[in-house]
Amino acid sequence: MxxxxxxxxxxxLLLSLPWVARAETFTLPLLPYPSDALAPHIDAAxxxxxxxxxxxxxxxNLNAEVAxxxxxxxxxxxxxxxxxSAYAPAVRNNAGGHFNHSLFWQVMAAxxxxxxMSDALSAQINADFGSIDAFKTQFSEAASKIFxxxxxxxxxxxxxxxxxxxxxxxxxxxxxTVTPRGTPILGLDVWEHAYYxxxxxxxxxxxxxxxxxxxxxxxxxRFAATR
Ligand code: MN3
Numbered sequence: 001m002x003x004x005x006x007x008x009x010x011x012x013l014l015l016s017l018p019w020v021a022r023a024e025t026f027t028l029p030l031l032p033y034p035s036d037a038l039a040p041h042i043d044a045a046x047x048x049x050x051x052x053x054x055x056x057x058x059x060x061n062l063n064a065e066v067a068x069x070x071x072x073x074x075x076x077x078x079x080x081x082x083x084x085s086a087y088a089p090a091v092r093n094n095a096g097g098h099f100n101h102s103l104f105w106q107v108m109a110a111x112x113x114x115x116x117m118s119d120a121l122s123a124q125i126n127a128d129f130g131s132i133d134a135f136k137t138q139f140s141e142a143a144s145k146i147f148x149x150x151x152x153x154x155x156x157x158x159x160x161x162x163x164x165x166x167x168x169x170x171x172x173x174x175x176x177t178v179t180p181r182g183t184p185i186l187g188l189d190v191w192e193h194a195y196y197x198x199x200x201x202x203x204x205x206x207x208x209x210x211x212x213x214x215x216x217x218x219x220x221x222r223f224a225a226t227r
Contacts, residue, residue: 037110041209058097096170115217155182185222
């Protein structure tokens with residue numbers, strides 16, 4: 001009897017601890033390259049602050065929100081984003097921030113390691129935008145015109161076509177609050193924290209340099225996964 005009640009007590013204590021009951025705690029992913037790998041296009045100091053401070057804060061804040069809302073306890077990031085209208089604004093900002101930055105690191109690489117666009121991706125870009133250059137021009141223009149903080153995306157939309165879209169703050173096209181929706185395969189962060197140390201107010205220069213570090217192998221793989 002005594003052993004049983006001790007066991008019950010220990011069990012209920014364990015289950016009351018959020019990190020035991022939760023299926024997942026969100027963690028900061030490692031950068032897939034050294035922080036100076038994208039230089040001179042994106043400098044190491046920017047990468048260290050952006051990844052180690054900004055992205056870490058989104059992860060920490062998301063975990064704090066999960067601890068407050070039991071509905072989030074068994075949800076993965078994709079499930080949270082696709083039903084984001086159900087949750088507090090802080091969930092939207094920080095789940096978005098965590099997803100967007102996790103994607104951003106993956107779709108960049110050192111200039112010597114960016115690979116090539118797959119035949120399937122280049123064919124789809126040609127079909128949907130006319131040419132690779134036309135796509136890059138449209139994407140760069142969309143990114144440069146975002147007022148304030150946000151992201152530019154290349155996504156696969158509901159019709160299976162490639163589409164350029166932009167979102168404010170840490171929103172993304174997976175969210176049920178965002179129009180148009182789709183699956184992002186490339187994203188560009190145009191928050192000032194992404195470029196201000198090196199480029200100050202010259203967002204257009206940052207965007208132009210960023211094309212040198214777009215990881216086409218990774219973008220092509222994301223495109224293939226939507227087929
Ligand atoms: Mn950012």
